[in-house]
Structure formats: C-alpha cells, structure tokens
C-alpha cells in the first residue's frame with residue numbers, strides 16, 4: 296500500500312471511531328487544524344479565543360514537499376474543521392486532505408478565488424502563493440469565516456465581526472504598502488527572494 300493510501304486509510308478509520316462533529320468534550324475549545332502559518336493567521340484573527348489552532352506545516356518546513364505523518368491525520372480527524380491552501384500548495388498531502396473533504400469539514404481557503412484571477416503557470420495549474428496578493432487573500436478570509444460559521448454556528452456573530460475587522464486591517468496594510476512603493480521609481484524596484492513565489496503580487 297502506498298504511503299498516501301496508508302494515511303488515507305488511517306484517516307478513514309479514525310473518522311469511523313471519532314465523534315461526528317469533532318466538537319470537544321468537557322468544554323475545551325474546538326480544534327481548528329490548518330496546514331500553514333498564513334492560514335493560522337486568518338483563523339487566529341477570526342476564531343480568536345473561541346478556538347484552539349494546530350498548524351501542521353510549521354515555519355521553516357516546505358509545504359510543497361511536506362510529508363504527512365499519522366499524527367497529522369489524527370489531528371484532522373478530531374478537528375472541528377480543517378483548512379488547507381489548495382491549488383496544490385501542499386502537494387501529495389493536499390490530495391489526502393481533499394479526499395477527506397467528502398466526509399469531514401475540510402475547506403481549501405483558495406476555493407472562492409475564480410481561476411481567471413489566478414496566474415496559470417501551466418495548463419490547469421495555478422500559482423498557489425495567493426496570500427501574496429491581499430485582494431485575493433480577502434477571499435480566503437471569507438472562506439475561513441464561512442467554514443467556522445458552518446461548523447460552529449452558535450458563534451457566528453463573533454466570527455463575522457472579526458472577519459470584517461481583519462479584512463479592514465488587510466486593506467489598510469495593502470494601501471500603506473502601495474503608497475510606500477509608489478515613492479520608489481519603477482526602474483529602482485528590485486525584489487530579492489529565496490523562492491519563486493512572488494508572481495501573485497507583481
């Protein structure tokens with residue numbers, strides 16, 4: 296059995312024995328599992344003190360080549376909801392998560408972004424580094440907020456208020472960066488990057 300299939304089998308087994316809603320016992324905060332730090336940032340701003348966040352791909356790890364382990368699928372199976380980037384950012388791990396989405400609450404944060412707003416790097420494959428474009432990332436914030444509201448409707452008002460406030464913050468930061476960049480003559484604009492991930496914002 297291939298490793299991916301083995302992880303999927305573990306996930307399916309856990310789903311069978313886990314509580315259906317993933318809601319915590321004993322009044323602890325519901326677990327929200329995310330793949331990357333940028334998604335954790337959204338959940339922190341919208342979920343606030345109401346949720347516990349577990350980031351699977353920690354800072355310093357490469358999401359493109361991340362190898363999932365059994366603890367990751369255990370976390371996903373016991374979570375109230377899981378958010379991943381999608382657009383193949385998480386490589387093979389993304390496929391495992393995608394396949395779980397038919398039975399447990401799992402959402403790709405890039406789901407709301409129309410493909411004509413993305414950069415097609417080759418036929419049917421899009422640049423997944425969407426958080427580098429604040430306008431598009433707002434749609435990811437919408438997707439996370441909707442996912443939290445769908446899985447925890449009792450706290451919908453709280454999540455919606457935080458969603459609005461966070462989007463305002465993103466717009467303010469975007470405007471401030473734009474006005475600073477405007478002071479740099481176009482011929483002097485040089486970006487140094489360790490990773491070819493900046494096509495979204497150029």
Ligand SMILES: [Zn+2]
Pocket residue numbers: 359424490492
């Ligand atoms: Zn990358």
